[in-house]
Amino acid sequence: MRDWSGSTALIVVDVQQGFDDVAYWGERSNPDCEVNVARLIAAWRDHEWPIVFVRHDSRSGASPLAPGQSGNAFKDVVSGDPDLLVVKSVHSAFHGDPDLDAWLAGHGITGIAVCGIQTNMCCETTARVGSDLGYEMLFVLDATHTFDIIGANHQVYRAREIARYTALTLDADFGKVVATRDLVT
Numbered sequence: 001m002r003d004w005s006g007s008t009a010l011i012v013v014d015v016q017q018g019f020d021d022v023a024y025w026g027e028r029s030n031p032d033c034e035v036n037v038a039r040l041i042a043a044w045r046d047h048e049w050p051i052v053f054v055r056h057d058s059r060s061g062a063s064p065l066a067p068g069q070s071g072n073a074f075k076d077v078v079s080g081d082p083d084l085l086v087v088k089s090v091h092s093a094f095h096g097d098p099d100l101d102a103w104l105a106g107h108g109i110t111g112i113a114v115c116g117i118q119t120n121m122c123c124e125t126t127a128r129v130g131s132d133l134g135y136e137m138l139f140v141l142d143a144t145h146t147f148d149i150i151g152a153n154h155q156v157y158r159a160r161e162i163a164r165y166t167a168l169t170l171d172a173d174f175g176k177v178v179a180t181r182d183l184v185t
Contacts, residue, residue: 002048002050002083002107003108004049004050004107004108004109005107005108005109005110006108006109006110007049007050007108007109007110007111008049008109008110008111008112008113008136008138009049009050009051009052009083009104009109009111009112009113010040010041010044010049010050010051010052010112010113010115011052011054011093011100011112011113011114011115011116011126011130012037012040012041012051012052012053012054012078012082012115012116013054013093013114013115013116013117013122013123013126014054014055014056014065014116014117014118014122014123015034015037015053015074015075015077015078015116015117016055016056016065016071016072016073016074016075016117017064017070017071017072017073017074017075018063018064018065018069018070018071018072019064019065019071019075019117019118020071020075021064021071024063024064025147026147026148026150027147027148027159028145028146028147028148028159029119029145029146029147029158029159029160029162029163030119030142030144030145030159030160030163031145032142033117033142033143033144033145034075034077035077036115036140036142036143036180037077037078037115037116037143038077038079039143039180039184040113040115040140040143040180040183040184041077041078041079041080042184043183043184043185045080050083050084050107050109051082051083051084052082052083052084052085052086052093052100052103053074053078053082053084053085053086054085054086054087054088054093054096054116054122054126055072055074055085055086055087055088056088056089056122057072057087057088057089058072058089059089084098084100084103086098086100088122091121091122091125091126092122092125092126092128092129093122093126093129094126094129094130094133095129101133104135109135110135110136111135111136111137111138112126112127112130112135112136112137112138113138113139113140113178113183114126114127114130114137114138114139114140114144115140115143115144116143116144117144117145117146118144118145118146118147119141119144119145119146119159119162119163119166120146120162120163120165120166121146123139123144123166124139124166124169124170127139127170127174127175128170128174130175131174131175132174136175137170137174137175137176138175138176138177138178138183139167139170139171139174139175139176139177139178140178140179140180140183141163141166141167141177141178141179142179142180143180144163145159145163146159146162146163146166147159148162149162
């Protein structure tokens with residue numbers, strides 16, 4: 001077993017082709033998300049640090065992320081083999097299969113760096129749960145993106161603002177919000 005004690009695992013959440021379906025999801029924030037995810041994966045590989053890929057298998061057959069749909073596959077930037085692949089159908093990677101918390105703890109990993117899609121959904125939920133479980137949490141904001149949301153009041157909430165609010169909340173109480181450049185030299 002590799003000794004990663006005290007290290008930080010890169011958690012790459014749901015960087016799947018189905019999120020390119022603009023007709024389904026709408027307008028997105030941060031066009032640099034995938035470039036930054038690729039930079040993080042490359043840096044973690046260079047240092048031989050632990051990498052976890054997370055795939056969302058939607059329970060809705062109409063979702064582009066449903067198993068059997070082409071959108072369920074990872075985007076090209078999610079390359080190579082991870083040290084662990086977690087498959088989930090809920091928001092948090094800590095509630096997928098296999099058990100992410102058990103794997104991290106079993107390898108002595110004390111921190112997580114979260115990136116991927118969507119900023120305010122699966123990435124934020126994974127970050128919050130990880131923090132609550134005691135992991136030192138880094139949230140790589142510029143390596144995430146999200147989509148505009150139309151509220152019940154028919155008001156459009158812009159993706160960039162939603163990402164800003166996620167960052168404010170996470171940085172205040174759950175860990176540290178960082179940029180890719182803070183982690184990649």
